[in-house]
Amino acid sequence: MEVLIAQIFNGLSLGSIYVLLVTGFNLLLLVAMIIHFSFPVVVVFSMYVSWAVMTATGMVPLGILAGILSAIAVNVVTAPMFQHIMKKRGSVDINATMVISMGMGMIITDILSHTFNQGFPIAFPDALTGNDKGALISTRLISISRGQVLTLIIGVIFVLFLFWLLYKTRAGRAFRAIAEDPNGAKLVGIPLLKTGLQSYALTGILGGVTAVLMAVLLGSASAGLGDQLGHKVLAVSIIAGLGNLKGGLIIGLLLGVLEAVIQGYLAGSWSNAIAFIIMLIVILAKPKGVFGSSL
Amino acid sequence: MAQNDPILKIKNLSVAYGQVKALTDISIEVLKGEIVVLVGANGAGKTSIMETVLGANVPVSGTIEFKGKSIGGVPVDKNVRNGMYLVPEGRGVFSSMTVMDNLLLGAHHNLKNADSKLELVFDSFPVLGNRKSQVAGTLSGGERQMLAIGRALMSSPEMILVDEPSIGLAPIIVNDIFEILVNLNKEGYSILLSEQNVYKALKIAHRGYILETGKMTKHGTADELLNDPAVREAYLGA
Numbered sequence: 001m002e003v004l005i006a007q008i009f010n011g012l013s014l015g016s017i018y019v020l021l022v023t024g025f026n027l028l029l030l031v032a033m034i035i036h037f038s039f040p041v042v043v044v045f046s047m048y049v050s051w052a053v054m055t056a057t058g059m060v061p062l063g064i065l066a067g068i069l070s071a072i073a074v075n076v077v078t079a080p081m082f083q084h085i086m087k088k089r090g091s092v093d094i095n096a097t098m099v100i101s102m103g104m105g106m107i108i109t110d111i112l113s114h115t116f117n118q119g120f121p122i123a124f125p126d127a128l129t130g131n132d133k134g135a136l137i138s139t140r141l142i143s144i145s146r147g148q149v150l151t152l153i154i155g156v157i158f159v160l161f162l163f164w165l166l167y168k169t170r171a172g173r174a175f176r177a178i179a180e181d182p183n184g185a186k187l188v189g190i191p192l193l194k195t196g197l198q199s200y201a202l203t204g205i206l207g208g209v210t211a212v213l214m215a216v217l218l219g220s221a222s223a224g225l226g227d228q229l230g231h232k233v234l235a236v237s238i239i240a241g242l243g244n245l246k247g248g249l250i251i252g253l254l255l256g257v258l259e260a261v262i263q264g265y266l267a268g269s270w271s272n273a274i275a276f277i278i279m280l281i282v283i284l285a286k287p288k289g290v291f292g293s294s295l
Numbered sequence: 296m297a298q299n300d301p302i303l304k305i306k307n308l309s310v311a312y313g314q315v316k317a318l319t320d321i322s323i324e325v326l327k328g329e330i331v332v333l334v335g336a337n338g339a340g341k342t343s344i345m346e347t348v349l350g351a352n353v354p355v356s357g358t359i360e361f362k363g364k365s366i367g368g369v370p371v372d373k374n375v376r377n378g379m380y381l382v383p384e385g386r387g388v389f390s391s392m393t394v395m396d397n398l399l400l401g402a403h404h405n406l407k408n409a410d411s412k413l414e415l416v417f418d419s420f421p422v423l424g425n426r427k428s429q430v431a432g433t434l435s436g437g438e439r440q441m442l443a444i445g446r447a448l449m450s451s452p453e454m455i456l457v458d459e460p461s462i463g464l465a466p467i468i469v470n471d472i473f474e475i476l477v478n479l480n481k482e483g484y485s486i487l488l489s490e491q492n493v494y495k496a497l498k499i500a501h502r503g504y505i506l507e508t509g510k511m512t513k514h515g516t517a518d519e520l521l522n523d524p525a526v527r528e529a530y531l532g533a
Contacts, residue, residue, distance in 0.1 A: 170403065170406060173396050173400055174400070176389070176391070176392055176396070177392065180390070180391050180392065181389060184383065184389065186371055187346070187387060188375070188380070188383075188387065188401065188403075188446065189371050189372045189376070189403060190372065190400070190403060191372040
């Protein structure tokens with residue numbers, strides 16, 4: 001029982017990372033109308049930037065700031081590329097955006113594996129992860145780290161913030177209007193390009209915060225991490241129902257818990273394969289996603 | 296601006312979608328405080344005129360003035376801020392969003408006054424007040440049309456463009472909607488209306504323009520058009 005509770009807790013921390021990534025992916029899909037499955041690669045890139053600044057300066061807060069800023073920068077700088085092919089809003093050319101996203105992912109992954117730390121995985125300083133202080137709770141069987149608690153708390157707060165923003169604010173209303181009917185939104189005076197750009201900036205902040213949380217939770221990163229997460233985020237989004245924000249929230253958390261429980265009771269290294277087999281079964285039973293697509 | 300000044304002045308407007316000509320040499324005026332109706336069959340160009348005035352289409356040639364200023368090439372959001380709002384064909388309400396959210400979308404550029412505007416809208420359309428937290432997808436056709444009109448009012452417009460409000464509504468509901476438009480006009484809103492229901496539209500309008508395949512064939516006061524033999528034969532079945 002103790003192990004199960006600990007693994008569920010583990011899973012929720014990991015799941016809140018998935019939720020943040022899926023929500024960013026869905027926002028870009030709904031509002032900016034791009035399939036940006038390399039969004040998690042951008043997040044991992046920010047982890048690397050954060051690490052580089054922390055290692056060079058020895059200052060953790062500066063590294064955190066750099067990570068968040070770099071995610072915003074990458075998103076906003078690449079926005080014109082996506083927007084160029086999206087100029088004719090309404091007639092969505094989602095396929096072309098996939099190619100751009102794929103290319104971005106490959107380029108960033110290559111940069112990460114050639115230039116940072118000579119291609120070796122990076123490890124974040126204890127000052128960030130808090131690993132030197134030992135576990136927060138530890139018994140004979142389990143231990144829960146400060147990083148896990150922090151990730152879960154900040155993850156939950158940030159997800160609540162995102163949903164508040166989407167459902168209770170002016171910008172969120174505009175996002176949802178565009179998501180439902182871009183042309184209709186345009187006709188009632190919602191500026192599409194400007195609102196799209198806001199969604200890039202928002203997902204940039206989201207990506208940056210996620211990067212820092214991942215650094216705290218995982219304590220390390222490698223160049224291949226982004227691709228791996230990219231696959232999972234795409235799978236979670238499709239299983240929940242493409243563009244379904246609430247669905248992504250639930251399935252993201254479930255995937256985290258599922259993986260953690262598999263790791264707790266079965267061979268940990270098989271957790272990806274088992275999770276994907278279960279997702280495969282779900283998608284065969286529910287081709288449009290468990291909660292239905294919002295596109 | 297004095298009464299009888301044009302709030303909207305369209306001159307020699309031509310619009311094309313690629314190679315397809317949608318509008319040829321259209322000239323229309325809406326005076327302040329008027330209801331002006333554009334009548335014509337499907338494909339006559341009514342929606343094209345509305346959307347071009349609004350800024351969603353770029354004209355090939357011609358000029359459009361709103362409140363005395365040229366608005367050629369001005370984007371929709373700017374025109375909305377400037378006092379014009381569309382009640383789109385098919386209502387254009389966002390069915391996954393609540394009634395309240397739909398109304399607040401209308402006040403997107405003017406949120407400061409949203410509360411007082413909401414009160415006015417709920418006074419005029421109590422049904423919207425009763426259903427404000429329901430999603431718009433659960434509303435009936437007539438209620439959606441009211442929502443689309445209420446949303447327009449939220450933007451504090453001076454001119455409302457109403458595109459084919461009667462489509463898909465029961466005749467008795469159409470009467471309600473037209474009565475709403477007349478009342479709005481009495482409150483001072485200028486209205487450019489497009490309609491296939493020629494008789495009912497001319498009955499509430501001050502003046503009208505007749506469109507056929509993108510060209511203007513006739514215009515005059517509503518009474519003149521109602522009594523014109525050619526119009527009667529083509530549109531009124533008499």
